[in-house]
Amino acid sequence: MEVHTWKERTDEGTLVYRACHHANKWKLECAPKVGRAERDDVEWEQVEFTRDLWITLRDLLWRKYQRKRCPWRLIEAIDKLLEDMPEEESAVSPDEENE
Secondary structure, eight states: OEEEEEEEEETTEEEEEEEEEETTEEEEEEEEOOOGGGGGGOOOEEEOOOHHHHHHHHHHHHHHHHTTOSOHHHHHHHHHHHHHSOOOOOSSOHHHHHO
């Protein structure tokens, strides 16, 4: 099993994402960043992958691959997923563009 983590800053604070790759399946979890004393008590919440999260994970793996810390097959698999995944709709609806 491989585990990859990254942080994102939000208005509520910093979130830590943990992506686990096991048996050709990805699992994504999220938790708020806490201090060392509270790390053992943090409950990780299961999160659905969005296109943006896949792109963030791919970027993280690409940087690890350049340092020979990640196999190329993981990046290829994510690239294939991104190709098959439909583009997300833009924030502006088509009706608003015509006005």
